[in-house]
Amino acid sequence: MTSIIDERRKSLRTDVDEMAYISASGSSTRCRVANMSDDGAALDVPDASFVPNCFQLMTERDRIVRTCRIVWIKQNRIGVEFETKEQSAITHRERQFLQYLRDTNWQRAASLPNSSKLISKLLGNGWVERRGEGNNAAYRITSKGLAAKIRPVKI
Known part of the structure; x- marks a missing residue:
């Protein structure tokens, strides 16, 4: 029986039981890769709640x-979905929102x-991070967001 999640995948995932490291904002933590494909993975x-929306993943073996x-x-x-190297163009509206997050404070x-x-x-592009939910939500700009702010605006 195929689940809804399986049907949305671009490529087949292979079961893996391998240690890896999540790295973001100068800190890192260990995790376990449960399964992986060319496009993404499931991590334990x-x-x-302490994992940011966007981060670097390094597998221990390779x-x-x-x-x-x-x-x-x-x-x-x-x-997780593995991001490609393509840089998204920024719209005027996105840049306006990022202006509210001038520094890396929440x-x-x-x-x-x-x-x-x-x-x-913005979260999907990795330009901002969210902490908390609902009335307790807070956002801050990421290094990718800072880089996006200086790109030319898409017209």
């Missing part, structure tokens, strides 16, 4: 470093423009 982590973006979380297992969601679709896209 000590505490999913030492390949992959840029990852979380696409789902279920308890202490996270599903900003409460209540002090930011309320646009769930825009925020979702």
